[in-house]
Amino acid sequence: MQEGRLAGRRILVTRSRNQAAQLTKLLEAEGATIYEIPSIEIILQNDGITRLQSELNRIADYSWLLLTSVNSVLILDKTLRNSGQNWKWLEALRIGCIGKATAAKVRELGGIVSLVPSRYQAESLAEELVKDSLAGKKILLPRAARSRPVLPEQLRRSGAIVEEIHIYKAELADQNKQALIELLSRNQIDLITFTSSSTVRNFIELAGEFPWQKIPVACIGPITAETLRDYGIEPAMEAVEFTMQGLVEAIKLKVKG
Numbered sequence: 325m326q327e328g329r330l331a332g333r334r335i336l337v338t339r340s341r342n343q344a345a346q347l348t349k350l351l352e353a354e355g356a357t358i359y360e361i362p363s364i365e366i367i368l369q370n371d372g373i374t375r376l377q378s379e380l381n382r383i384a385d386y387s388w389l390l391l392t393s394v395n396s397v398l399i400l401d402k403t404l405r406n407s408g409q410n411w412k413w414l415e416a417l418r419i420g421c422i423g424k425a426t427a428a429k430v431r432e433l434g435g436i437v438s439l440v441p442s443r444y445q446a447e448s449l450a451e452e453l454v455k456d457s458l459a460g461k462k463i464l465l466p467r468a469a470r471s472r473p474v475l476p477e478q479l480r481r482s483g484a485i486v487e488e489i490h491i492y493k494a495e496l497a498d499q500n501k502q503a504l505i506e507l508l509s510r511n512q513i514d515l516i517t518f519t520s521s522s523t524v525r526n527f528i529e530l531a532g533e534f535p536w537q538k539i540p541v542a543c544i545g546p547i548t549a550e551t552l553r554d555y556g557i558e559p560a561m562e563a564v565e566f567t568m569q570g571l572v573e574a575i576k577l578k579v580k581g
Contacts, residue, residue, distance in 0.1 A: 328355025329576045336507070336516045338363040338523045340494070343394065346425075347517065350572045359513065361504045363526035365497040366395055369469065372491040376403055376466050379487055380413065386487075387461040389414060390449065390475070392422045396467050397429045399491050411435040417464075422449055424567055445547065445566070450478035459483035468522075469493045472547070494522040501530045508536050515560075515579075517571065518543045521551040528555055542578075544571050 333356045337344050340362050348358045379386075380403065391397050404410055411434035420439040421427040427437045441448035453463075462485045465476060469490035476486040507513065508531065516539055518524045524543075540560035543549045544567075549559045561578045563570035 328353065330579060331355030333357070333514045333579060334359065334512055335575075336361060336513050338517060338527050339519050340364045340366050340497075342366065343519075347519065347568045347571065350568055351575075354572065354576060359507055361500050361507060362497045363500070363504075363523050363530055364494040364520075365499075367493045367495045368399065369490050369492055372466070372469075372489050373399065373403055376400070376489050376491055377407060379464055379489065380404065380407070380409070383414060383417065383464075385462050386417055386464050388420060388453070388463040389417045390420045390422075390463060390465045390467075391426055391430060392446065392449075392465075392467050392471070392475070394426055394429050395492055397426055397433065400466055401433050420449055420453065422446065443566070445545070446472060446475040447478075450475050453479060453484075454482045457483070461485065462487065465489065466491045470522075494520070494526070496526045496529055498530065501532075504530050505532075505534055508534055508539075513539055515539065515575065516541045517575075518548050518552065519568070519571065520544070521548055524548060524551045524555070542571060542575050544568075 330351060335351055335356045335358055337347055337358055337360045339347060344360050344362065348360060351358055404413060414435060418438040419430060419435055421430060421437055424440065427440045430437050439452055441452045458479060460483060463479055465486055465488045476488050479486050518541060537557060541552065541557060542561035543552060543559045544563050549562050552559050561574045563574045
């Protein structure tokens with residue numbers, strides 16, 4: 325029999341398939357039973373990746389490389405290796421990351437991280453960057469399509485030249501719709517976890533008219549929480565530290581073992 329603060333709890337993880345493992349492992353270590361049904365699917369944007377490769381060939385023109393997700397790091401790494409390069413190609417750049425997990429992946433792959441803001445949000449990264457003069461400096465920003473515009477907007481207002489390149493999309497995982505409805509219909513889920521605004525929006529589209537809203541939800545931070553509230557859903561739990569471990573800690577704090 326499983327032991328832990330979350331023993332007996334049945335939790336739905338909505339992260340993309342290639343990113344769910346860490347959260348699942350942490351929750352299972354606390355005794356939870358996990359159901360993985362991704363609401364998003366990561367789709368590479370070939371035009372964006374081709375454009376990224378072109379900019380990497382002109383990397384000496386740039387002062388900063390900003391990475392806002394592990395997905396961006398992995399796609400950049402593959403792009404480098406496909407051209408016969410590695411992270412040493414970027415050693416003259418300063419690299420800024422949003423979040424410990426993003427920074428850890430950069431370091432694991434051989435990159436040097438110069439900046440990780442204390443709050444894992446675009447606003448915080450922008451605030452740190454604009455402390456120094458950005459006038460005329462070029463910044464490379466490879467990230468997901470439909471990302472919030474706050475980061476490039478704030479940097480451009482400070483005089484930076486931002487090359488924003490959309491290298492992937494977080495698309496609706498519509499192939500999981502039936503499995504999700506069947507799981508929700510069994511009325512056995514105690515908690516749903518959301519780790520980004522994309523997981524929220526896509527989950528709501530997948531669930532359709534199914535009345536799931538009484539199930540408590542846990543979210544990774546204020547941006548995701550704001551998206552939930554836009555749909556009239558108040559999070560039962562919100563991470564203080566915007567990481568997978570922080571999300572698990574928030575769940576443990578709220579749930580009585």
